[in-house]
Amino acid sequence: MAKLRWGMIGGGEGSQIGPAHRLGAGLDGHFEFTAGALDHRPDAGRDYGKRLGLAEDRAYGDWREMLAGEKGRDDRIDLVTVATPNATHFEITKAFLEAGFHVLCEKPMTMTVEEGEEIVRLTKSTGRICAVNYGYTGYSLVRHMRAMVARGDLGRIRLVKAEFAHGHHADAADADNPRVRWRYDPAQAGVSAQFADCGIHALHMASFVIGQEVDRMSADTVSCIESRVLEDDAMLNLRFDGGTVGRLWTSSIALGNQHGLSIQVFGEKGxxxxxxxxxxxxxYMPLGQRLQVIERGEANLSPEADRTSRVTIGHAEGMPLAFANIYADLAEAIRAEKDGRAMDPAANLYPRAEDGLRSMAAVFAVAQSGKAQGAWVDARPPMFRT
Structure with missing residues (x-):
């Protein structure tokens, strides 16, 4: 089977996220790294692209040059990943969708709800894929959780509790560090810091696993380091459209926590x-039985888990492999479109533009509720309220 052609914008030398995407995209042999505009410095981006193996005429200086170069080619890329600073996501994603490309955008998809709604409408009018990299939902056992909930193993879901709390911004002496400072500056980060950075991952995972979307929320937000304008800690109460209650904690000052993403789901039967x-x-704790430990890679898991498990039981799979599962989903979706067939339902799990829009609506809802001392607010994007 011929490889699909893949391009990347951002993720240059020294980037935290770039290597994870390149490993994920290439892991299963679905995609060939074909084109890139990898750095905001044109010469540096071209040089790094060539060192990664890009042809000289497809190692571009910026995204506009890449768009112009790719859209007229017979062998144009099938998918482009946008891994640039947050404020540029909307403009780049919109331009490539309008030119007929499929897009995987790093989160947040946009900086405003209105931009998010425009992207959702654009995906519908163009028929192009706009996926959003909530990559943690690519983990095999997260997908097995979703399958267990969907098939009724836990009965009606009563409560979901999600956390994404780390301690890497806990040092007040770091307040002037430019790598940290921008995250809490409204001029650069928007209306939210910690929730927009990490909390939306926990919120998306909760919705993904239980198959419900947030209707309303109440948020308590605080800047524990007083010099910060935006929050470094937030606690949310949630109500989902299927009746489930949600609790979510996100923090960047939780010393002792490293990554800190976790989820618990409580149903009538387990x-x-x-x-x-x-x-x-x-x-897994079934009602009235003993605690069970389900291991990734063991026999008789769900098709969603089996499809996304590569190495034998007892060997660790990490974040790049979770990213690879998102890319494998997208490869199946793109090939199904090319072949005129339905895609494998076990692969039809990649986060979509609608998920990116809901996350941005939640960001603004958290900011609104936090300023109103925890008042309950509508967390839905306006286009989904009717």
Missing amino acids: GLRWAQEQPNQLY
Whole structure:
């Protein structure tokens, strides 16, 4: 089977996220890294692209040059990943969708709800894919959780509890560090810091696993380091459209926590818990029985879990492999479109533009509720309220 052609914008030398995308895209042999505009410095981007193996005429200086160069080619890229600073996501994603390309955008998809709604409408009018990289939902056992909930193993879901709390911004002496400072500056980060950075991952995972969307929320936001304008800690109460109650905590001052993403789901007939730092184990407590440990890679898991497990049981799978599962989903979607067939339902799990829009609406809802001392607010984007 011929490889699909893949391009990347951003993710240059020294980037935190770039290598994870390149590993994920290439892992299963679905995509060939064909084109890139990898750095905001044109010469540096071209040089790094060539060192990564791009042809000289497809190692571009910026995204506009890449768009102009790719859209007229017979062998144009099938998918482009946007991994640039947050404020540029909307403009780049919109331009490539309008030119007929499929897009995987890093989160947040946009900086405003209105921009998010425009992207959703654009995907519908163009028929192009706009995926959003909530990559943690690519983990095999997260997908197995979703399958267990969907098939009724836990009965009606009563409560979901999600966390994404780390301690890497806990040092007040770091307040002037430019790598940290911008995150809490409204001029650069928008209306939210910690929730927009990490909390939306926990919120998306909760919705993904239980198959419900947030209707309303109440948020308590605080800047524990007083010099910060935007929040470094937030606690949310949530109500989902299927009747489930949600609790979400996100923090950047939780000393002792490293990554800190975890989720627990409690139903009428059982409970589940999973943590990103121990992704090979899913803890399952059926009502009236003993605690069970489900291991990634063991026999008789769901098709969604089997499809996304590559190495044998007992060997760790990490974030790049979770990213690879998102890319494998997208490869299946693109090939299904090319072949005129339905895609494998076990692969039809990649986060969509609608998810990116809901996340941005939640960001503004958290900011609104936090300023109103925790008042309950509508968390839905306006286009989904009717």
